[in-house]
Amino acid sequence: MDVLKVIKRNPLTFPVACVVVLALISISEGAYWQSSRTLDRLGAMAIVPTRLQELQWGVLDAAAARQIDTATATADSRRAQVLADVQAMQVIAGAFAALDAYYADQARPRALLASLRQMAAAKLAAPGGDARQMDAIRAVSAELLQFEAGHVVAGRGSLYDALMMGRVGVATLGLIGLLTLFIALRQRAALEFQRSEQQRVVQAAHDLLEREVAQRTTELTELTHHLQTAREDERGRLARDLHDEMGALMTSAKLDAARIRSRLMALPTPAPEAQERLTHLIATLNQGIALKRRIVEDLQPSSLGLLGLVATLEIMGREFGAASGLQVHSSLEPVALSARANLMIYRLVQEALTNIGKYAKASHVWLALHGRDGQVEASVRDDGVGFDMLQPLRSAHGLMGMRFRVKAEGGTLDIVAAPGLGTLVRARLPQEQPPVEVDVVPAA
Incomplete structure (x- = not known):
């Protein structure tokens, strides 16, 4: 697969490489076969001087054998003469046969x-004749050797040409290969540069997007913190107005009704219907005062500042269980958090319990608050219907508000849910470090 990818990226490199390899093989094979034929011809040329020398020695041996006087020679001498003559003639015949076969297609x-054959025959016909006959045989032999020397020079030239052709071809194809490699490397470098530029542009866009996302997240976190602060301030103002203004009015109305009822009871002719109406009015005013106190407590929980976070969450869980009919299990430990973080945890648990009462269809709820390893963990878990976290929620503003409120306090929020397995809302915050007490030593 990698090879195919490389070929697809460089469509010209592979065909050019194939052509270069085939050309190298062709040049190498052509030079080899031409050199082989030339060497074979040069090897065959070696028989000419050998055969010519054998021919000259054979003629001399035969002439010497025929010069012996047969009349005065003994029988053994005559037999040796005949044997020497026969052997010399065989050598001469073999030399001429080899030379005829070698020069079969060459006229000169x-x-x-x-x-040469005529001169040898003339020499053997008159063995003791003129010595110039043998010189003529040597001259013709020298001419043949000169002819072969020309062939040797031509063969060497052909061999050198074949070697030079191989060298030039290999060098040329090597240069072509280097040029092709240079072009391929240049194309690859251009592609790498283009790819790196694209990666740089993408990375720059990614970094810019990350910065914008981080900036938007920071802005949203700050906006959430501002809105939460404004919301809590508004709640505090409303709570104070309800407590001061409406509380005073309802208490005054209750006192007035109580005085009217006491006066009606002191009359000589009591009015039972009026007393009953006043009693109902006082009960209604008491319910209104209780409702006012509950609303004020929801707007600004006074128990959070008076009793602390653990007691406030216990009260909230108990009241939620009584109102919803669910079993609430609490596991709460005192933790070190700022007043603002305590309020955030209170609102988080309040929002989670509200969602459980509306959507969860649960039977049990678990509240937990623990501190370990410098972290505070607060969680609310139920055994309700849960939800699919991969599917978009129709209303996720409450969960988003939780997440930004926790992030504004430097913490993280995890929500784990699955259909039929309930929901877990868990917040982790850095634990507040107690102030370091410094002992001041008075100056002496």
Whole structure:
């Protein structure tokens, strides 16, 4: 697969490489076979001087054997003479046969061989003749050797040409290969540069997007913190107005009704219907005062500042269980948090319990608050219907508000849910470090 990818990225490199390899093989094979034929011809040329030398020695041996006087020679001498003559003639015949076969298709050497055969025959016909006959045989042999020397020079030239052709071809194809490699490397470098530029642009866009996301997240966190602060301030103002203004009015109305009822009871003719109406009015005013106190407590929980976070969450859980009919299990430990973080945890648990009462269809609820390893963990878990976290929620503003409120306090929020397995809302906050007490030593 990698090879195919490389070929697809460089469509010209592979065909050019194939052509270069085939050309190298062709040049190498052509030079080899031409050199082999030239060497074979040069090897075959070696028989010419050998055969010519054998021919000259054979003629001399035969002439010497025929010069012996047969009249005065003994029988053994005559037999040796005949044997030497026969052997010399065999050598001469073998030399001429080899030379005829070698020069079968060459006219000029065959004419010289014919002259040489005639001179040898003349020499053998008159063995004791003129010595110039032998010189003529040597001259013709030298001419044949000169002819072969020309062939040797031509063969060497052909061999050098074949070697030079191989060298030039290999060098040329090597340069072509280097040029192709340079082009391929240049294309690859251009592609790498283009890819790196694209990666740089993408990375720059990604970094810019991350910065914008971080900036937007920071802005949203700050906005959430501002809105939460404004909301809590508004709640505090409403709570104070309800407590001061409405509380005073309802208490005054209750006192007035109580005085009217006491006066009606002191009359000589009591009015039972009026007393009953006043009693109902006082009960209604008491319910209104209780409702006012509950609303004020929801707007600004006074128990959070008076009793602390643990007691406030216990009260909230108990009241939620009584109102919803669910079993609430609490596991709460005192933790070190700022007043603002305590209020955030209170609102988080309040929002989670509200969602459980509306959507969870649960039977049990677990509240937990623990501190460990410098972290405070607060969680609310139920055994309700849960939800699919991969599917978008129709109303996720409450969960989003929780997440930003926790993030504004430097913490993280995890929500774990699955259909039929309930929901877990868990917040982790850095635990507040107690102030370091410094002992001041008075100056002496």
